[in-house]
Amino acid sequence: MTASAFLKIAIIVGSVSLSAGSVLADSSSGDPLHELSHLFQKEAIIGEPKLVDCKLSGGSATKCFAITVSGKPVDHATGPWCPPNITDTKEAGGIWLESDKVYDVDGSFVKGLDIFYNDPTWKFYDETTGKIRVTDTKESCQAAARPDVDPAYQNYCVECQLDYMDHSTERTYVLPLQPVAAEQVERVNPDVGTGVALNGVRFDAPAPTEAILGAHTLAPFDDCGGHINLHVGYHYHAAMDCSTNVASAAGHAPIIGYAMDGYKLHARVNLDGKEPTDLDQCRGHDVEGLGYHYHANEPGKNAVLPCHTGQIGCSNIGNETDCDATKRPKRRPPPRG
Numbered sequence: 001m002t003a004s005a006f007l008k009i010a011i012i013v014g015s016v017s018l019s020a021g022s023v024l025a026d027s028s029s030g031d032p033l034h035e036l037s038h039l040f041q042k043e044a045i046i047g048e049p050k051l052v053d054c055k056l057s058g059g060s061a062t063k064c065f066a067i068t069v070s071g072k073p074v075d076h077a078t079g080p081w082c083p084p085n086i087t088d089t090k091e092a093g094g095i096w097l098e099s100d101k102v103y104d105v106d107g108s109f110v111k112g113l114d115i116f117y118n119d120p121t122w123k124f125y126d127e128t129t130g131k132i133r134v135t136d137t138k139e140s141c142q143a144a145a146r147p148d149v150d151p152a153y154q155n156y157c158v159e160c161q162l163d164y165m166d167h168s169t170e171r172t173y174v175l176p177l178q179p180v181a182a183e184q185v186e187r188v189n190p191d192v193g194t195g196v197a198l199n200g201v202r203f204d205a206p207a208p209t210e211a212i213l214g215a216h217t218l219a220p221f222d223d224c225g226g227h228i229n230l231h232v233g234y235h236y237h238a239a240m241d242c243s244t245n246v247a248s249a250a251g252h253a254p255i256i257g258y259a260m261d262g263y264k265l266h267a268r269v270n271l272d273g274k275e276p277t278d279l280d281q282c283r284g285h286d287v288e289g290l291g292y293h294y295h296a297n298e299p300g301k302n303a304v305l306p307c308h309t310g311q312i313g314c315s316n317i318g319n320e321t322d323c324d325a326t327k328r329p330k331r332r333p334p335p336r337g
Helices: 003-007 032-039 107-111 138-145 209-214
Strands: 050-055 061-069 095-098 101-104 171-176 181-187 195-197 226-229 233-236 255-259 264-266 284-287 291-295 307-310 314-317
Touching (some): 050 171
Parallel strands (some): 264 291
Antiparallel strands (some): 061 171, 095 101, 195 255, 226 233, 255 264, 284 291
Protein backbone atom coordinates (compact mmCIF):
# COMPACT_ATOMS: atom_id res chain seq x y z
CA MET A 1 0.00 0.00 0.00
CA THR A 2 1.39 3.42 -0.93
CA ALA A 3 1.73 6.16 1.65
CA SER A 4 -0.85 8.29 -0.14
CA ALA A 5 -3.35 5.45 -0.23
CA PHE A 6 -2.64 4.66 3.40
CA LEU A 7 -3.38 8.24 4.43
CA LYS A 8 -6.38 8.82 2.20
CA ILE A 9 -9.36 10.16 4.13
CA ALA A 10 -13.01 9.63 3.42
CA ILE A 11 -14.76 11.11 6.43
CA ILE A 12 -18.35 10.14 7.00
CA VAL A 13 -20.53 13.01 8.13
CA GLY A 14 -23.77 12.07 9.77
CA SER A 15 -25.54 11.59 13.04
CA VAL A 16 -26.94 8.88 15.22
CA SER A 17 -29.56 8.94 17.90
CA LEU A 18 -26.97 9.00 20.68
CA SER A 19 -26.95 12.80 21.01
CA ALA A 20 -26.74 15.96 18.98
CA GLY A 21 -23.45 16.19 17.10
CA SER A 22 -22.78 12.47 17.11
CA VAL A 23 -21.09 10.84 14.13
CA LEU A 24 -20.19 7.28 13.32
CA ALA A 25 -16.71 6.29 12.23
CA ASP A 26 -16.06 3.78 9.49
CA SER A 27 -13.52 1.46 11.08
CA SER A 28 -14.19 -1.48 8.79
CA SER A 29 -10.70 -1.31 7.29
CA GLY A 30 -9.05 -2.26 10.60
CA ASP A 31 -6.46 0.41 9.88
CA PRO A 32 -5.93 2.54 13.04
CA LEU A 33 -4.83 5.59 11.04
CA HIS A 34 -7.86 5.28 8.78
CA GLU A 35 -10.12 4.89 11.80
CA LEU A 36 -8.61 7.83 13.65
CA SER A 37 -8.99 10.17 10.70
CA HIS A 38 -12.66 9.22 10.39
CA LEU A 39 -13.40 10.28 13.95
CA PHE A 40 -12.76 13.98 13.39
CA GLN A 41 -15.48 16.17 11.98
CA LYS A 42 -14.80 16.84 8.31
CA GLU A 43 -15.32 20.59 8.51
CA ALA A 44 -12.73 20.88 11.29
CA ILE A 45 -9.85 19.39 9.29
CA ILE A 46 -7.53 21.48 7.12
CA GLY A 47 -5.65 19.65 4.38
CA GLU A 48 -4.84 15.97 4.67
CA PRO A 49 -3.54 14.21 7.81
CA LYS A 50 -0.02 12.85 7.59
CA LEU A 51 2.04 10.02 9.01
CA VAL A 52 5.24 11.50 10.47
CA ASP A 53 8.24 10.60 12.58
CA CYS A 54 8.11 12.12 16.04
CA LYS A 55 9.79 12.11 19.43
CA LEU A 56 7.48 11.94 22.45
CA SER A 57 7.91 13.70 25.78
CA GLY A 58 9.70 10.73 27.35
CA GLY A 59 12.19 10.54 24.48
CA SER A 60 10.59 7.65 22.57
CA ALA A 61 10.97 7.89 18.78
CA THR A 62 7.86 6.61 17.02
CA LYS A 63 5.29 7.25 14.31
CA CYS A 64 2.72 9.96 14.84
CA PHE A 65 -0.48 11.07 13.20
CA ALA A 66 -0.37 14.79 12.34
CA ILE A 67 -3.74 16.45 11.84
CA THR A 68 -4.29 20.15 11.24
CA VAL A 69 -7.55 21.63 12.48
CA SER A 70 -9.17 25.05 12.31
CA GLY A 71 -9.31 25.44 16.11
CA LYS A 72 -12.80 26.93 15.92
CA PRO A 73 -15.90 24.95 16.89
CA VAL A 74 -17.72 23.87 13.74
CA ASP A 75 -20.64 22.30 15.59
CA HIS A 76 -21.78 24.97 18.07
CA ALA A 77 -21.75 28.71 18.62
CA THR A 78 -19.42 30.38 21.12
CA GLY A 79 -20.53 32.53 24.05
CA PRO A 80 -22.16 34.27 25.75
CA TRP A 81 -19.82 34.81 28.68
CA CYS A 82 -20.56 37.98 30.65
CA PRO A 83 -24.16 39.11 31.26
CA PRO A 84 -24.63 42.84 30.50
CA ASN A 85 -26.68 43.64 33.61
CA ILE A 86 -27.28 42.26 37.11
CA THR A 87 -30.94 41.78 36.18
CA ASP A 88 -30.05 39.30 33.40
CA THR A 89 -30.92 35.62 33.59
CA LYS A 90 -28.55 32.72 32.97
CA GLU A 91 -29.26 32.79 29.22
CA ALA A 92 -27.28 36.05 28.99
CA GLY A 93 -24.11 34.64 30.52
CA GLY A 94 -21.92 31.58 30.73
CA ILE A 95 -20.67 29.44 33.61
CA TRP A 96 -18.01 29.50 36.29
CA LEU A 97 -16.17 26.48 37.73
CA GLU A 98 -15.40 26.66 41.42
CA SER A 99 -14.83 24.06 44.15
CA ASP A 100 -15.96 21.15 41.95
CA LYS A 101 -19.24 22.86 41.04
CA VAL A 102 -20.62 24.61 37.96
CA TYR A 103 -22.34 27.96 38.55
CA ASP A 104 -24.44 29.96 36.09
CA VAL A 105 -22.95 33.40 35.56
CA ASP A 106 -26.20 35.35 35.57
CA GLY A 107 -26.77 38.83 36.91
CA SER A 108 -27.44 37.71 40.46
CA PHE A 109 -24.20 35.66 40.51
CA VAL A 110 -22.19 38.74 39.50
CA LYS A 111 -24.01 40.89 42.04
CA GLY A 112 -23.28 38.42 44.80
CA LEU A 113 -19.56 37.82 44.14
CA ASP A 114 -18.62 39.67 47.31
CA ILE A 115 -20.57 37.11 49.31
CA PHE A 116 -19.54 34.17 47.10
CA TYR A 117 -15.84 34.90 47.72
CA ASN A 118 -16.33 36.50 51.14
CA ASP A 119 -14.55 39.63 49.96
CA PRO A 120 -16.31 43.03 49.97
CA THR A 121 -13.96 44.45 47.30
CA TRP A 122 -15.70 42.39 44.60
CA LYS A 123 -17.95 44.73 42.66
CA PHE A 124 -17.95 45.28 38.90
CA TYR A 125 -21.38 46.71 38.25
CA ASP A 126 -22.99 50.13 38.52
CA GLU A 127 -25.30 50.34 41.52
CA THR A 128 -27.64 52.80 39.79
CA THR A 129 -28.07 51.13 36.40
CA GLY A 130 -27.00 47.58 37.21
CA LYS A 131 -24.71 47.60 34.17
CA ILE A 132 -21.81 45.14 34.45
CA ARG A 133 -18.32 46.25 33.43
CA VAL A 134 -17.29 43.98 30.55
CA THR A 135 -14.19 44.05 28.36
CA ASP A 136 -15.69 44.88 24.97
CA THR A 137 -12.64 45.70 22.84
CA LYS A 138 -9.47 43.90 21.80
CA GLU A 139 -7.39 46.33 23.88
CA SER A 140 -9.41 45.80 27.06
CA CYS A 141 -9.33 42.03 26.52
CA GLN A 142 -5.54 42.13 26.18
CA ALA A 143 -5.17 44.22 29.31
CA ALA A 144 -7.51 42.18 31.50
CA ALA A 145 -6.79 38.63 30.29
CA ARG A 146 -3.05 38.67 30.95
CA PRO A 147 -1.66 37.07 34.14
CA ASP A 148 -0.74 40.45 35.61
CA VAL A 149 -4.11 42.09 35.12
CA ASP A 150 -3.86 45.76 34.18
CA PRO A 151 -4.99 47.72 37.27
CA ALA A 152 -7.39 49.69 35.06
CA TYR A 153 -9.32 46.48 34.41
CA GLN A 154 -9.53 45.06 37.89
CA ASN A 155 -13.13 44.37 38.94
CA TYR A 156 -14.21 43.53 35.38
CA CYS A 157 -15.96 40.64 33.71
CA VAL A 158 -13.51 39.51 31.03
CA GLU A 159 -14.48 38.18 27.64
CA CYS A 160 -12.63 38.08 24.33
CA GLN A 161 -13.90 37.48 20.79
CA LEU A 162 -12.41 35.41 17.98
CA ASP A 163 -12.27 38.46 15.72
CA TYR A 164 -9.76 39.99 18.15
CA MET A 165 -7.21 37.36 17.09
CA ASP A 166 -4.33 38.75 15.01
CA HIS A 167 -3.29 35.29 13.79
CA SER A 168 -4.98 32.12 12.63
CA THR A 169 -6.31 29.64 15.17
CA GLU A 170 -5.10 26.81 12.92
CA ARG A 171 -3.20 24.19 14.90
CA THR A 172 -1.57 20.83 14.16
CA TYR A 173 -1.74 17.98 16.65
CA VAL A 174 1.01 15.36 16.36
CA LEU A 175 -0.15 12.34 18.35
CA PRO A 176 1.36 8.85 18.59
CA LEU A 177 -0.43 6.26 16.46
CA GLN A 178 0.36 3.71 19.14
CA PRO A 179 0.54 5.27 22.63
CA VAL A 180 3.76 4.73 24.55
CA ALA A 181 3.64 4.36 28.33
CA ALA A 182 5.37 7.06 30.38
CA GLU A 183 7.77 6.09 33.15
CA GLN A 184 5.51 8.01 35.50
CA VAL A 185 2.25 9.85 34.99
CA GLU A 186 2.67 13.25 33.35
CA ARG A 187 0.75 16.26 34.59
CA VAL A 188 -1.03 18.16 31.84
CA ASN A 189 1.45 20.52 30.16
CA PRO A 190 -0.12 24.00 29.92
CA ASP A 191 1.93 24.71 26.78
CA VAL A 192 0.24 21.94 24.78
CA GLY A 193 -3.00 21.27 26.65
CA THR A 194 -4.88 18.06 27.40
CA GLY A 195 -5.80 17.07 23.86
CA VAL A 196 -8.12 17.87 20.98
CA ALA A 197 -11.86 17.47 20.57
CA LEU A 198 -13.31 15.83 17.47
CA ASN A 199 -14.53 19.26 16.34
CA GLY A 200 -10.94 20.57 16.30
CA VAL A 201 -11.08 22.58 19.53
CA ARG A 202 -8.28 22.28 22.07
CA PHE A 203 -8.96 20.72 25.45
CA ASP A 204 -6.77 22.94 27.57
CA ALA A 205 -4.95 22.57 30.86
CA PRO A 206 -6.77 23.82 33.97
CA ALA A 207 -7.57 27.53 33.79
CA PRO A 208 -5.17 29.50 36.05
CA THR A 209 -7.99 31.20 37.94
CA GLU A 210 -5.87 32.37 40.88
CA ALA A 211 -4.34 35.27 38.95
CA ILE A 212 -7.59 36.75 37.69
CA LEU A 213 -9.45 36.18 40.95
CA GLY A 214 -6.65 37.98 42.77
CA ALA A 215 -7.42 41.02 40.63
CA HIS A 216 -11.15 40.67 41.28
CA THR A 217 -11.84 39.81 37.66
CA LEU A 218 -13.87 36.94 36.29
CA ALA A 219 -13.33 35.27 32.90
CA PRO A 220 -16.39 33.01 32.52
CA PHE A 221 -16.66 30.02 30.24
CA ASP A 222 -19.60 29.64 27.89
CA ASP A 223 -22.11 26.86 28.43
CA CYS A 224 -19.86 24.54 26.39
CA GLY A 225 -16.97 25.06 28.83
CA GLY A 226 -14.93 27.28 26.52
CA HIS A 227 -13.61 30.79 26.28
CA ILE A 228 -11.08 32.72 24.20
CA ASN A 229 -7.62 34.07 24.83
CA LEU A 230 -5.55 35.82 22.19
CA HIS A 231 -2.79 33.19 22.20
CA VAL A 232 -4.74 29.94 21.87
CA GLY A 233 -8.10 31.16 20.59
CA TYR A 234 -11.24 29.32 21.65
CA HIS A 235 -10.54 26.35 23.92
CA TYR A 236 -12.30 24.13 26.45
CA HIS A 237 -11.63 23.86 30.18
CA ALA A 238 -14.52 21.45 30.70
CA ALA A 239 -16.28 18.82 28.61
CA MET A 240 -19.93 19.86 28.59
CA ASP A 241 -21.32 17.46 25.95
CA CYS A 242 -21.58 20.22 23.32
CA SER A 243 -19.01 18.99 20.82
CA THR A 244 -19.18 16.21 18.25
CA ASN A 245 -19.03 12.70 19.67
CA VAL A 246 -18.73 9.26 18.17
CA ALA A 247 -20.72 6.23 19.25
CA SER A 248 -18.64 3.70 21.17
CA ALA A 249 -19.28 0.09 22.13
CA ALA A 250 -22.76 -0.74 23.35
CA GLY A 251 -23.47 1.13 26.55
CA HIS A 252 -20.08 2.81 26.81
CA ALA A 253 -19.53 6.57 26.82
CA PRO A 254 -19.05 8.13 23.36
CA ILE A 255 -15.65 9.29 22.12
CA ILE A 256 -15.21 13.07 22.27
CA GLY A 257 -11.54 13.51 21.35
CA TYR A 258 -7.95 12.41 21.69
CA ALA A 259 -5.58 13.08 24.57
CA MET A 260 -2.07 14.34 23.86
CA ASP A 261 -0.62 10.88 24.48
CA GLY A 262 -2.76 9.35 21.73
CA TYR A 263 -5.37 7.62 23.87
CA LYS A 264 -9.02 8.22 23.07
CA LEU A 265 -10.97 10.55 25.33
CA HIS A 266 -14.56 9.53 26.10
CA ALA A 267 -17.37 11.46 27.73
CA ARG A 268 -17.57 11.29 31.52
CA VAL A 269 -20.51 8.93 31.90
CA ASN A 270 -21.69 5.82 30.09
CA LEU A 271 -25.09 5.65 28.43
CA ASP A 272 -26.65 4.51 31.69
CA GLY A 273 -25.70 7.90 33.16
CA LYS A 274 -23.06 6.43 35.47
CA GLU A 275 -19.33 7.05 35.61
CA PRO A 276 -17.05 3.99 35.43
CA THR A 277 -15.88 2.94 38.88
CA ASP A 278 -12.48 1.56 37.89
CA LEU A 279 -10.75 4.71 36.61
CA ASP A 280 -7.10 5.29 37.53
CA GLN A 281 -5.61 8.57 38.77
CA CYS A 282 -5.58 9.99 35.22
CA ARG A 283 -9.20 8.87 34.67
CA GLY A 284 -8.27 6.01 32.37
CA HIS A 285 -9.17 2.35 32.30
CA ASP A 286 -8.78 -0.68 30.05
CA VAL A 287 -11.98 -2.16 28.62
CA GLU A 288 -12.13 -5.31 26.56
CA GLY A 289 -12.77 -4.41 22.94
CA LEU A 290 -11.94 -0.73 23.50
CA GLY A 291 -8.49 -0.89 25.03
CA TYR A 292 -7.14 1.74 27.39
CA HIS A 293 -8.84 5.15 27.18
CA TYR A 294 -9.80 8.14 29.32
CA HIS A 295 -13.09 9.57 30.56
CA ALA A 296 -13.51 13.32 30.90
CA ASN A 297 -13.58 14.77 34.38
CA GLU A 298 -16.56 16.42 36.05
CA PRO A 299 -16.85 19.95 34.62
CA GLY A 300 -16.49 21.59 38.02
CA LYS A 301 -12.98 20.17 38.42
CA ASN A 302 -11.56 22.71 35.89
CA ALA A 303 -9.44 19.87 34.47
CA VAL A 304 -10.68 17.73 31.60
CA LEU A 305 -7.96 15.26 32.62
CA PRO A 306 -5.65 15.54 35.62
CA CYS A 307 -2.71 13.77 33.95
CA HIS A 308 -1.52 11.50 31.14
CA THR A 309 -0.32 7.92 31.54
CA GLY A 310 1.44 7.95 28.17
CA GLN A 311 4.20 10.08 26.67
CA ILE A 312 2.64 13.11 25.01
CA GLY A 313 3.10 14.43 21.49
CA CYS A 314 2.97 18.00 20.20
CA SER A 315 0.45 20.77 19.63
CA ASN A 316 1.94 23.09 17.02
CA ILE A 317 0.76 26.48 15.81
CA GLY A 318 -0.19 26.43 12.14
CA ASN A 319 0.55 23.42 9.92
CA GLU A 320 3.94 22.50 11.37
CA THR A 321 4.23 18.70 11.66
CA ASP A 322 7.68 18.43 13.29
CA CYS A 323 7.50 17.09 16.81
CA ASP A 324 10.14 16.72 19.46
CA ALA A 325 8.06 16.82 22.63
CA THR A 326 11.19 16.71 24.80
CA LYS A 327 11.64 20.39 23.92
CA ARG A 328 9.37 23.19 25.02
CA PRO A 329 7.11 24.27 22.15
CA LYS A 330 7.59 27.54 20.32
CA ARG A 331 5.29 30.23 21.65
CA ARG A 332 3.99 33.33 19.93
CA PRO A 333 4.94 36.63 21.58
CA PRO A 334 2.20 37.95 23.85
CA PRO A 335 -0.37 40.18 22.15
CA ARG A 336 0.48 43.86 22.13
CA GLY A 337 -1.90 46.41 23.53
